[in-house]
Amino acid sequence: MASAPGKGGLRRTLRSCEYGCQFVAHDSPVHRLSAGMKLGIGMLLSASAAGGRTPATLGALVLVTLCYYLAARLTLADLWRDIRLFMFQAALVIPLYCLVHGPAKGLWPGIRISTQIILFYLPGAVFLRTTRSSEVMRGLRRVLPYRVSFLVFVSVRFVPFFFREIADITAAQRLRGARLLPRQKLNPRNWPDLFNCLILPLMVRALKTADEVARSAESRGFGMYPERTFFSADQLIRRAGDTGTAQQGEPSAPTIRTAASNSTVSS
Amino acid sequence: MNDLLLDIDRLSYRYPGAAQPALNEICCTVSAGECICLTGHSGCGKSTLLSAVMGLLRGGRLSGRVSIARGMGAGSGSCPAGMVFQNAESQLICTSVAEEVAFGPENLCVPPEEIGPRVLEALAAVGMEDHLGRNPERFSAGQKQRVAIASVLAMQPKLLLLDEPTSQLDAVGKAELAGILTRLKRLGYTLIIAEHDPRPFAGLIDRYLMLELGSLIAEQKSAPGVEYFRNRRTEPVACCWAAAGSSLEVAGIELAYPETGTVLNGVSLTVPRGERLHLFGHNGAGKSTLLRCLSGLERPDRGEVMLCGLKNPQPEQLPGKVGVLFQNPARQLFGETVREEVAFTLQRLGLTRPEWELRVAEALEICRIAHLVERAPLTLSFGEQHRVALAAVLAPRPELLLLDEPFAGLDFPQRLALLDILGELPGRLGTTVLIVSHDELPDPRWADRSLILSGGALGERSW
Numbered sequence: 159m160a161s162a163p164g165k166g167g168l169r170r171t172l173r174s175c176e177y178g179c180q181f182v183a184h185d186s187p188v189h190r191l192s193a194g195m196k197l198g199i200g201m202l203l204s205a206s207a208a209g210g211r212t213p214a215t216l217g218a219l220v221l222v223t224l225c226y227y228l229a230a231r232l233t234l235a236d237l238w239r240d241i242r243l244f245m246f247q248a249a250l251v252i253p254l255y256c257l258v259h260g261p262a263k264g265l266w267p268g269i270r271i272s273t274q275i276i277l278f279y280l281p282g283a284v285f286l287r288t289t290r291s292s293e294v295m296r297g298l299r300r301v302l303p304y305r306v307s308f309l310v311f312v313s314v315r316f317v318p319f320f321f322r323e324i325a326d327i328t329a330a331q332r333l334r335g336a337r338l339l340p341r342q343k344l345n346p347r348n349w350p351d352l353f354n355c356l357i358l359p360l361m362v363r364a365l366k367t368a369d370e371v372a373r374s375a376e377s378r379g380f381g382m383y384p385e386r387t388f389f390s391a392d393q394l395i396r397r398a399g400d401t402g403t404a405q406q407g408e409p410s411a412p413t414i415r416t417a418a419s420n421s422t423v424s425s
Numbered sequence: 426m427n428d429l430l431l432d433i434d435r436l437s438y439r440y441p442g443a444a445q446p447a448l449n450e451i452c453c454t455v456s457a458g459e460c461i462c463l464t465g466h467s468g469c470g471k472s473t474l475l476s477a478v479m480g481l482l483r484g485g486r487l488s489g490r491v492s493i494a495r496g497m498g499a500g501s502g503s504c505p506a507g508m509v510f511q512n513a514e515s516q517l518i519c520t521s522v523a524e525e526v527a528f529g530p531e532n533l534c535v536p537p538e539e540i541g542p543r544v545l546e547a548l549a550a551v552g553m554e555d556h557l558g559r560n561p562e563r564f565s566a567g568q569k570q571r572v573a574i575a576s577v578l579a580m581q582p583k584l585l586l587l588d589e590p591t592s593q594l595d596a597v598g599k600a601e602l603a604g605i606l607t608r609l610k611r612l613g614y615t616l617i618i619a620e621h622d623p624r625p626f627a628g629l630i631d632r633y634l635m636l637e638l639g640s641l642i643a644e645q646k647s648a649p650g651v652e653y654f655r656n657r658r659t660e661p662v663a664c665c666w667a668a669a670g671s672s673l674e675v676a677g678i679e680l681a682y683p684e685t686g687t688v689l690n691g692v693s694l695t696v697p698r699g700e701r702l703h704l705f706g707h708n709g710a711g712k713s714t715l716l717r718c719l720s721g722l723e724r725p726d727r728g729e730v731m732l733c734g735l736k737n738p739q740p741e742q743l744p745g746k747v748g749v750l751f752q753n754p755a756r757q758l759f760g761e762t763v764r765e766e767v768a769f770t771l772q773r774l775g776l777t778r779p780e781w782e783l784r785v786a787e788a789l790e791i792c793r794i795a796h797l798v799e800r801a802p803l804t805l806s807f808g809e810q811h812r813v814a815l816a817a818v819l820a821p822r823p824e825l826l827l828l829d830e831p832f833a834g835l836d837f838p839q840r841l842a843l844l845d846i847l848g849e850l851p852g853r854l855g856t857t858v859l860i861v862s863h864d865e866l867p868d869p870r871w872a873d874r875s876l877i878l879s880g881g882a883l884g885e886r887s888w
Contacts, residue, residue: 180562180563181520181562182560183520183521235683289520290519290521291520291524292519292524292527312518315518315519315520318562319562323756326751326756329717330749330751331757332740332741333720333740333743333744333747333748333749334744334757334769334770334773334818335741335744335745335769335773336769336773339741354759355759359755359756359758362755362803363755363756366755370510370516371516371518373476373481373510374510374515374516374518375528375532377481377507377508377510377577378528378529378532378577379532379533380532382504382532382533383532383533383534386531386532387531387534387535388531389530389531389540389544391521391524391527391544394541394545395558398554
């Protein structure tokens with residue numbers, strides 16, 4: 159379906175039916191790097207962001223991180239989806255610094271802290287968007303026991319899910335009168351709403367989801383044996399010539415094959 | 426067909442801290458190749474029984490015996506039973522379809538060279554073999570359900586358990602799923618489907634096991650209570666209540682997402698005050714997007730929304746005037762008691778305690794949950810939580826009530842009860858009610874008007 163041209167252009171560009179940090183199944187130089195390499199680059203960039211103090215250092219880091227992000231063939235709209243929560247946090251932090259230290263002394267530290275937080279987090283977003291789950295599991299398995307590596311993997315994997323939950327809970331609560339807009343959060347009297355109306359339901363959803371994921375994994379044999387095998391899905395995907403880049407729309411009608419092709423699944 | 430596959434003998438289970446057992450002396454057998462439907466109202470123990478068969482119950486008190494025959498063809502790289510959970514979304518862990526389907530065989534230590542053919546076979550069985558590299562997160566509910574089934578089939582189970590598989594699906598999705606299950610049955614799979622509305626699978630079910638309060642109360646070959654779903658209700662529906670003016674006016678709204686293109690394409694709608702309106706549409710038709718536009722959460726690219734006299738309102742302007750109930754009530758519950766939960770918006774509107782206590786009592790009485798007033802919302806059943814969430818949006822006596830998929834997760838009696846509550850609102854509170862759903866209404870007489878959203882445009886439904 160084609161987009162309607164004209165009005166609402168910027169709003170439409172920034173609008174999304176997707177959420178931050180979702181894996182993007184296309185090819186790029188960053189996609190082709192190994193999970194370990196991406197972790198290494200990410201740690202280096204994040205550590206540099208934590209240590210950067212001067213405007214020149216941070217400016218250079220912004221450029222390098224942005225290049226890394228764009229090398230993954232991610233767009234500026236993707237970038238906005240990934241960092242918009244941190245922009246709201248910046249809208250809170252910078253005025254608070256100005257309030258406490260005065261505009262002259264507080265502005266730069268506020269900007270610096272906000273930028274450092276975004277730069278610290280962004281390589282992680284690139285990792286999530288460009289790394290297949292099997293690569294992560296295989297990479298983690300080299301340094302962690304199988305069960306622990308699964309735990310770490312699932313915790314990271316569900317970051318986009320919780321971005322979506324945050325958006326949905328916030329929407330429902332704003333319509334009930336909760337004060338959750340960034341400008342409302344500037345007022346400390348509204349901070350209890352952040353905990354009661356957003357964080358508490360989010361924690362409940364997180365616990366429920368963790369329980370469902372654990373049951374699902376257990377029912378699919380997770381933990382049945384002390385070890386597991388690792389299948390390289392990439393080869394299968396490449397052989398099938400499907401890189402997953404096509405637009406995903408409504409479900410297609412199921413293709414029913416002959417029984418002969420599935421003889422092994424019959425008992 | 427006569428080989429015994431599953432034998433359940435005097436199975437009882439009580440959840441930790443529960444007063445009543447969730448399963449009570451269940452005895453039944455299932456033969457290889459059969460398709461069994463476990464049916465009964467919400468909370469009757471269907472899901473618990475499936476979990477017990479899978480050995481997934483933790484804590485609590487379990488007694489009795491469940492045995493699944495391994496028999497011929499069951500090797501070390503297979504498991505005797507596989508389960509597809511109600512919420513396919515949280516069942517999908519990996520970033521691509523191929524990895525998702527390979528997850529089970531990997532855990533069963535199947536050699537990597539054998540996993541590829543298994544993945545392809547399982548995906549072919551559900552018609553998803555062309556989506557190997559896609560991220561399941563971006564799939565529709567029906568596609569996610571099919572990947573979840575394939576991820577279980579790859580473990581080559583003989584017994585396939587499905588827990589409320591149609592709960593997120595529209596009519597098209599249900600028909601597709603019924604086709605897939607028919608094919609799996611033909612391939613020799615033994616199926617147990619836990620479903621409160623078994624009608625989509627009537628053609629493939631051999632036996633119905635009916636549960637009530639954890640006990641197996643009946644076993645029959647024919648679909649239980651078909652007349653019950655045919656809605657031969659004779660009770661009169663609350664009559665149409667109309668007042669001057671309109672609660673909602675939408676003029677030519679258009680909205681597009683960068684990822685999917687146009688979703689709403691010139692939607693116009695006028696809803697008179699006091700009308701009961703049903704807006705029907707299949708999964709992905711744009712119903713939720715339209716609701717987000719109406720409630721100010723999304724600003725359309727073109728067009729105007731006039732809601733209770735407010736032009737293109739922000740969500741912050743709506744509490745007290747418009748109530749919006751989203752699909753999953755757990756997303757909005759946080760109060761320590763039901764009273765606190767229902768009073769939240771009223772307190773925000775600045776009502777004094779005597780005023781809000783009256784309104785809370787009224788909303789609880791309308792929703793038939795006055796007895797729950799001191800209970801903690803998060804400890805209630807799904808159906809009760811749904812009512813609490815509804816009471817919370819009704820307490821301010823909104824002029825307009827918008828409901829997104831309000832029947833999801835509710836069984837048929839709960840759906841009818843909800844419809845009864847909603848039917849009273851125009852006469853009692855003067856509230857206009859707009860239901861958005863992919864399900865048909867349990868009682869079609871309820872709606873004063875029914876519209877369909879398709880191809881981004883609204884149209885009248887013809888019966």
